[in-house]
Every structure is written in structure tokens, then in C-alpha cells.
Amino acid sequence: MAEKSDQPERISEAEQAVMEALWQRSPLTAQEVCEHVCAERDWSLNTVKTLLSRLVTKQAVATQPDGKRFLYSPRIARSDYLGTESRRLVDRLFGGRAAPLFAHLAQSEALTPDDIAEIEALLKELKS
Amino acid sequence: MAEKSDQPERISEAEQAVMEALWQRSPLTAQEVCEHVCAERDWSLNTVKTLLSRLVTKQAVATQPDGKRFLYSPRIARSDYLGTESRRLVDRLFGGRAAPLFAHLAQSEALTPDDIAEIEALLKELKS
DNA sequence: CGTAGTCGATTACATACGTAAACGATGGAG
């Protein structure tokens, strides 16, 4: 009997950094991923390899052999990831309603005038 | 020499459930908190006590003695918590820009017509 | 051919988190 299609395991913050590299360009070798993130996060190549393995286990990343090494590519779309994470937050903190989140961002001045303009534009589109 | 005002430690998801109870009404005893959350999350009283201790350690909750037991109250405002968590998400996933988050919620149909109306109203206020 | 570098895989170890049982003090019922 097939497992109940395993709900995607969560991607941790460190793992996300690796995913971002792969979302920008893929496939990449572990080396190349490291070149994209190791300096920034002050990681060793080993750390990147560990994170890649964990992501493969979580089925978030696919491998394809290339000679003696592997090339890694994302198996989940960035926009899906953003979607689930955003919704998780909205559910957890705002009872699933997006408006209160927006109100909060507005109050805490997390909204730049640019943001406001963009959101207005989006609203206009939604209404059309 | 005073410690560099310790940046507030993170509140975990389980801990948040306890905070929610205290935000709704406080001060409460551990018992009372349990009455609010134990059924829902299927927790034992012990679990609630552990979470309360951790929250006290994290300075997120204050205690005041009441006979042989303690009364617990939040030390951080819910709106502050919402603010930091929201901002953390926006930073982590959307490079600090709120508009893309909004766009994402819109695309993934996480916005109800009510949400949209509310946000419109908020925007109008922001512009005034 | 032997050896050094490089790969992925395995193992390691500290901290955080979820969940709770065990423990020691103490106050109230008999």
C-alpha cells in the first residue's frame, strides 16, 4: 500500500539558503552551491553537503549524476514554498485572515510607499 | 556592566499556544492555562508547566506569587509578537518587501473578498 | 603503481523543541 503521499517535510532556515541558490540557477554541484552561500553565511563546504543531503531526503532536491559527482536541482517550486510558508504564518498568527497581517505591516511601518503603490496596483487588478 | 539588552528570544509554536491563552486573559494559573489549551492540543498539565517555565526564562512571561502557586502574565504584547514574526517572514521570504507577500497571497487565493475590501479601506487610511 | 585530492556518505555533537515523568516542598484534611 502506497504511503499517504507524504506531506512535504518542512525546510529549515539554513536549508532554505541552499534552496535559494538552486532556485536562482540549477542544476549546481555542491561546490557551486557553496560558492553562492558559504561566504555569506560563513559555512564550510561540508555544511552545504549536509544540507543538500537532508534536502534530498526531504524530497525537496533532486540529484543527477555527473561523472563522479552530483548535480542538484530543486524539486519544489519557489512559489509553492512561499505559498505554504506564507499561509502557515497567516494561519498561525492571524487566524488565516490576510487583512490583519496587512494591517500589522502597515502599522509597524513595514510598508514603504513603493509597497503601498504596488499593492494598490495589485488590488486594481484583482478587481478587474 | 549590564548585558546588551538581550534581544527577545524566539517563542516556539507550542509556547505561542500558551501565550495566546495569556493574551486572552491574564493573570492565570498553570491550571487555568491548561484548561484553555490542554484539550485542544492534547497536552498534559506538565507540558503546560514546562512551557510556562521556558517562557519565564525567555522573559516572555512574568510571575506573581499567589499563595502556594503562581499567576502568570505576558510580558510582551501580542502585537509586538505579531510584528516581529511578520517581519521575520517578510525578510526571510520576500527580501523585506511586503508587496510580494501580498501578491503571493493574492495569487494563491488566500485573500477573500472581505480581505480585499478591508485592505482597500486600510490603504485609503494610509493615504490620508 | 602509489598517493593526494575530491566526492558523497556516515558519524558527531551542541542547542532547541515537544512532551512528559519524577522529585521535593508545602499546605490542608483528618
Place this chain on the structure above:
DNA sequence: CTCCATCGTTTACGTATGTAATCGACTACG
């Protein structure tokens, strides 16, 4: 006074996460 219920505290233990060192295989250089 004695014993039990109840507090908060301490200890426990499994999994997740951050961050790597180590290991065994293999390849390219000398």
C-alpha cells in the same frame, strides 16, 4: 501530627537543526 494533593522544579528523552569532522571510494598526477 500524618498523609495526600498540588505546586513549581528538575530531569528525561526523542526529533530537528546548525555546523561540521571523518571515512571509504575513486580519480588524476607523478
